[in-house]
Amino acid sequence: MTDLTRLTAAELAEKIRTKETSAVEVTQSHLDRINQVDSAVHAFLHIDTEGALGAARAVDDGIASGQPPASPLAGVPLALKDVLTTKGVPTTCGSKMLEGWVPPYDATVTARLRAAGVVILGKTNMDEFAMGSSTENSAYGPSRNPWDTDRIPGGSGGGSSTALAAFEAPLAIGTDTGGSIRQPGAVTGTVGVKPTYGGVSRYGLVAFSSSLDQAGPCARTVLDAALLHEVIGGHDPLDSTSIDAPVPPVVAAAREGASGDLTGVKIGVVTEFSGDGYQPGVLRSFEAAVETLRGMGAAIVEVSCPNFTYALPAYYLINPSECSSNLARFDAMRYGLRVDDDGTRSAEEVMAATREAGFGAEVKRRIMLGTYALSAGYYDAFYGQAQKVRTLITRDFDAAFGKVDVLVSPTTPTTAFKIGERVDDPMAMYLADLCTIPANLSGTPALSVPSGLSDEDGLPVGLQVMAPALQDQRMYRVAAAFEASQDGLVIDRVGELEVA
Amino acid sequence: MPNISRDEVAHLAKLARLAVTDDELDTFAGQLDTILSSVARVGEVAADDIPPTSHSVPLTNVFRADEVRQGLTQAEALAGAPAAEDGRFRVPRILGEEQ
Numbered sequence: 001m002t003d004l005t006r007l008t009a010a011e012l013a014e015k016i017r018t019k020e021t022s023a024v025e026v027t028q029s030h031l032d033r034i035n036q037v038d039s040a041v042h043a044f045l046h047i048d049t050e051g052a053l054g055a056a057r058a059v060d061d062g063i064a065s066g067q068p069p070a071s072p073l074a075g076v077p078l079a080l081k082d083v084l085t086t087k088g089v090p091t092t093c094g095s096k097m098l099e100g101w102v103p104p105y106d107a108t109v110t111a112r113l114r115a116a117g118v119v120i121l122g123k124t125n126m127d128e129f130a131m132g133s134s135t136e137n138s139a140y141g142p143s144r145n146p147w148d149t150d151r152i153p154g155g156s157g158g159g160s161s162t163a164l165a166a167f168e169a170p171l172a173i174g175t176d177t178g179g180s181i182r183q184p185g186a187v188t189g190t191v192g193v194k195p196t197y198g199g200v201s202r203y204g205l206v207a208f209s210s211s212l213d214q215a216g217p218c219a220r221t222v223l224d225a226a227l228l229h230e231v232i233g234g235h236d237p238l239d240s241t242s243i244d245a246p247v248p249p250v251v252a253a254a255r256e257g258a259s260g261d262l263t264g265v266k267i268g269v270v271t272e273f274s275g276d277g278y279q280p281g282v283l284r285s286f287e288a289a290v291e292t293l294r295g296m297g298a299a300i301v302e303v304s305c306p307n308f309t310y311a312l313p314a315y316y317l318i319n320p321s322e323c324s325s326n327l328a329r330f331d332a333m334r335y336g337l338r339v340d341d342d343g344t345r346s347a348e349e350v351m352a353a354t355r356e357a358g359f360g361a362e363v364k365r366r367i368m369l370g371t372y373a374l375s376a377g378y379y380d381a382f383y384g385q386a387q388k389v390r391t392l393i394t395r396d397f398d399a400a401f402g403k404v405d406v407l408v409s410p411t412t413p414t415t416a417f418k419i420g421e422r423v424d425d426p427m428a429m430y431l432a433d434l435c436t437i438p439a440n441l442s443g444t445p446a447l448s449v450p451s452g453l454s455d456e457d458g459l460p461v462g463l464q465v466m467a468p469a470l471q472d473q474r475m476y477r478v479a480a481a482f483e484a485s486q487d488g489l490v491i492d493r494v495g496e497l498e499v500a
Numbered sequence: 501m502p503n504i505s506r507d508e509v510a511h512l513a514k515l516a517r518l519a520v521t522d523d524e525l526d527t528f529a530g531q532l533d534t535i536l537s538s539v540a541r542v543g544e545v546a547a548d549d550i551p552p553t554s555h556s557v558p559l560t561n562v563f564r565a566d567e568v569r570q571g572l573t574q575a576e577a578l579a580g581a582p583a584a585e586d587g588r589f590r591v592p593r594i595l596g597e598e599q
Contacts, residue, residue, distance in 0.1 A: 347591055385543055
């Protein structure tokens, strides 16, 4: 019998549609897999067995009564990052601040998944309020990389990447503020896509850095990510930053790319993303990937984006500034944690005690950094200057995309590092997002597709493909072509998990 | 170049409503100093004539028709509250003794 957990989302949807299997059977096999392996990898913070089976039954009932499927992914299970609200199902954002909170409404992404007949298995682990690159900042303990459970699965969306790489779910949702979809994808050998800013609604996405946050699809294949992108994408009147334009034709582009022909496509290699701090095996994998793209007919040119070297410092001013403002909402009054309310303390004292008890170290660091960067006397030199650098980075992208169709780089400077290795050194942790941050600052789309294993440690490496705003289909075409050129999927080379 | 003292961290924590401990003040003072010294590199860029970007897509006010729509019920809105009383959020006292 076929192991349903090893199939792609596209294959599963087809088997469900043709009644070769049922949505309930597919869902149950994934719930069984979660029960079997999640103790070893800790991808999930909450598993919604009843809700998932109920949603699967509804899909099966619709098929039995002859209705057309609600979407090309009807009946396929998915792991949802715990930063998106789910009505009636706990949403913690990986924080003690929201332990036990049950949202009274669905995020637009959640609502669209439900309407599409996608089966939500549960909520995935993440760095607290999406601040981190390893899931070690989760208040509920880290997730573990299925390639080596002593290593990080990336972050902040490490629960989602782990769920995919451990075959607990064929699809997942992440959110990417500085690389939180792409970096976890790269270090687990899975696909992660940050759409154009505004391409997927932020309504119900617990805000961290509002001008940077973007939800997007995670999967094991480029086509599956494209199918999910079209389900969750599109204009939403509930998000004033949502773009009122059609979703780019990403599924068609993924199918076109699978032919493996890139004749006529111009690809730029970003020269700033190499050198010191890059693992040699990662760079070798990247160089091989570029040669593969050339072999498929693409024209390769080197492109310099000089201001990208200032992306990381600009990001770590803009992001904490927005964070300090957004997280002011956790005030112990209307929802979430409240401590020390013994009748003798003022609201302000209770607020400060609650925020001290409810937030972890990284969240406190960023709130204080942002408070500093926005304060009188420092604003112009820090936040104001960072916003100007942001303009220059966008101009670098504009100039590059005047010459080439897409840009490529390694997704991350290194493969997955060991749990504990960088946890006491915030600057070292921040470097994990060196290559992914520019696309967040400019709002342009970018994805990570597996480019093989690093020759020195046997761990997955990601190839980042970046495209101009609203041209998401370009990166899907290139990524699908690259994926088709490989000898099978990288993730199929992962070893079996050892479960205690 | 920033040089963040322990007292400055204590002030930031107060502004941010974080009742940090003495141990945390020591740790954060060192870490914030390291991070701020590093990100201060943005100042190397000559950007006097460059307009700031607050947002990557142009933002305009979005209006909708002023129509009555179903929102949360009172019970739903209060369901996550740390404390509620008589259909309202119950909060600690707002004013100090001397006010």
